[in-house]
Amino acid sequence: MRQIVLDTETTGLDPKQGHRIIEVAAIELNGRKVSERTFHRYINPEREIDEGAAAVHGLTLDRLQDEPKFAEVAPALLEFIAGAELIIHNAPFDIGFLNAELALAGLPLLNNPVIDTLKVAKELHPGKKNNLNALCDRYQVDNSHRTLHGALLDTELLAEVYLGMTRGQESLLGEERSEEDGVQFTASGEAICLSVRVLPASEDELALHRAQLEDIEKASKGSCLWKRLETQV
Structure with a gap:
């Protein structure tokens, strides 16, 4: 449109x-x-x-x-x-x-x-x-x-x-992106390649994350869902 x-x-x-x-x-x-x-x-x-x-x-x-x-x-x-x-x-x-x-x-x-x-x-x-x-x-x-x-x-x-x-909504709208964005398309518009750069959290960031979860766990009296998910994993 x-x-x-x-x-x-x-x-x-x-x-x-x-x-x-x-x-x-x-x-x-x-x-x-x-x-x-x-x-x-x-x-x-x-x-x-x-x-x-x-x-x-x-x-x-x-x-x-x-x-x-x-x-x-x-x-x-x-x-x-x-x-x-x-x-x-x-x-x-x-x-x-x-x-x-x-x-x-x-x-x-x-x-x-x-x-x-x-x-x-x-x-x-x-x-x-x-x-x-x-x-x-x-x-x-x-x-x-x-x-x-x-x-x-x-x-x-x-x-x-x-x-x-x-x-940033181009992919949601189905708009074509360039090869520099890490995506290539076939003539029919299907994605054939996706390159994603993953940046792992540092040890300091992980420590802060764990401390934040402990605070949530105490404040919620043991109802921190994220900790439950970590336990399941």
Whole structure:
């Protein structure tokens, strides 16, 4: 399935209060690489922009007066994302706005499968900051040029963050790996060689391990399952 990273900027926080989309951007991923296929439009929201929102993205109604309205942009956007899995940070926000705009335009609502990278990040890094800037720092994605939020820039950064978060899952996803990874494949895709480097624990590490098990054994009053397994072996 095609994957597309998508982001929007808006006049405010809630489409139920009449807020509108002012920018939408999408980038296609091709074989876990960012492709050159992109979609990017600024949109005239036909309403004022909240000061708080303008402080985040820097866009004003004067700047957007000559841009097309969402209904004019929607057909091209829907064609670009048709049949694709959408990758969005805080997906309920963007999907809520997109569906509100589509409803106003008299168009069908989105039914694409969606990966919410905020949800994924919270599962991977519980208790930590998981906004886009924090994730860029964590996955060593250069965001030094991100002084304001912008849909196109944010999709580019999120694409790199998503690839970083899911790196190492290639084998689970059935993706081909190179011979340098220790795996070779037949023409039918079957693995024919697997080379794994095993690093045995040192004596000091084994001693620490045994001491840790003793502590668990005492704290659990003799219920340390690992020690039971060692005894069975």
